[in-house]
Amino acid sequence: MFKARKSIISSIGSLFFCLALSAQSTGFHIHILGIAQDAGYPQADCRKECCEAVHSGTQKGASPTSIAIIDKDSSRFWLLEASPEIRDQLRMVQEKFPKCSLAGILITHAHIGHYLGLAQLGREVMGAKSVPVYVLPRMKKFLETNGPWQLLDSLGNIELRPLEFGNETQLSKDLKLRPVKVPHRDEYSETAAFDISSKKSRMLFVPDIDSWDKWDLKIEDILTLFKYAFLDATFFSDNELSGRPMAEIPHPRVTQSMDRLHGLSKKEKGIVHFIHMNHTNPILRNSPERQAVLDVGFNISSENTVLPFP
Numbered sequence: 123m124f125k126a127r128k129s130i131i132s133s134i135g136s137l138f139f140c141l142a143l144s145a146q147s148t149g150f151h152i153h154i155l156g157i158a159q160d161a162g163y164p165q166a167d168c169r170k171e172c173c174e175a176v177h178s179g180t181q182k183g184a185s186p187t188s189i190a191i192i193d194k195d196s197s198r199f200w201l202l203e204a205s206p207e208i209r210d211q212l213r214m215v216q217e218k219f220p221k222c223s224l225a226g227i228l229i230t231h232a233h234i235g236h237y238l239g240l241a242q243l244g245r246e247v248m249g250a251k252s253v254p255v256y257v258l259p260r261m262k263k264f265l266e267t268n269g270p271w272q273l274l275d276s277l278g279n280i281e282l283r284p285l286e287f288g289n290e291t292q293l294s295k296d297l298k299l300r301p302v303k304v305p306h307r308d309e310y311s312e313t314a315a316f317d318i319s320s321k322k323s324r325m326l327f328v329p330d331i332d333s334w335d336k337w338d339l340k341i342e343d344i345l346t347l348f349k350y351a352f353l354d355a356t357f358f359s360d361n362e363l364s365g366r367p368m369a370e371i372p373h374p375r376v377t378q379s380m381d382r383l384h385g386l387s388k389k390e391k392g393i394v395h396f397i398h399m400n401h402t403n404p405i406l407r408n409s410p411e412r413q414a415v416l417d418v419g420f421n422i423s424s425e426n427t428v429l430p431f432p
């Protein structure tokens with residue numbers, strides 16, 4: 123088993139291997155690779171000020187939400203989500219952690235920002251060999267039975283590893299994943315939040331959820347179990363999408379999440395790292411709304427930052 127795994131890792135490693143040394147300390151780290159909603163920022167065909175500012179160069183854009191968990195000790199990393207911008211996101215990891223190679227991909231659900239990047243592992247691009255892709259049962263079936271994903275599986279570019287809600291999966295000796303069911307529009311797959319533990323720390327990743335109220339768990343009660351909680355911040359408030367009924371796209375508004383968590387201390391609020399922002403969300407940019415979120419102690423994820431995860 124160990125031998126087989128080693129050969130898989132080394133073959134994947136050859137795709138990513140690089141000789142330079144990184145200056146970061148050892149152990150686990152969290153590398154933020156993308157912070158936007160599935161569409162990225164700017165969004166296709168948006169001609170409003172939010173996205174025009176990126177096209178004109180006065181505002182920085184953002185990639186769809188993705189995070190790498192880096193293990194410096196074993197020179198490996200795991201990707202949370204295979205976003206459509208996986209090419210640039212893999213490059214970000216290679217630049218900061220040149221010795222590390224891809225050890226697996228964890229996917230929360232079948233919405234475009236979260237899995238389309240898998241296509242880049244196929245023979246037209248990387249020609250990857252048996253990259254473990256961790257998925258829940260419906261997501262697994264969806265990939266196994268629909269092109270082009272089916273081909274990745276049958277040609278052995280990816281190796282689907284089944285997850286079960288509530289069950290722990292050991293990603294490596296010191297890294298554990300527990301998927302938790304969250305309410306969301308489950309057209310093609312179920313939707314998971316990921317509860318991930320390293321040696322001494324725990325993080326929660328909830329990029330998409332319809333509402334905190336509909337969840338079995340109370341976010342305000344469980345938050346302090348974690349060192350970091352990356353929470354769905356798709357929309358800031360209810361008046362963001364002109365001409366499109368917001369009820370069709372339920373997500374907890376950032377204002378609602380802040381209200382719900384207002385009883386926590388400032389330090390506890392610092393556990394929250396808002397992520398998955400829609401192009402219309404003012405906290406993606408310098409704005410009074412962004413400042414208000416930061417002033418009360420919450421964090422807003424920022425691309426290409428690295429957080430310790432001991």
Ligand SMILES: [Zn+2]
Nearest residue numbers: 160233235330
């Ligand atoms: Zn999403």
Ligand SMILES: [Zn+2]
Nearest residue numbers: 168172173401
């Ligand atoms: Zn826009």
Ligand SMILES: [Zn+2]
Nearest residue numbers: 231233306330
């Ligand atoms: Zn979604």
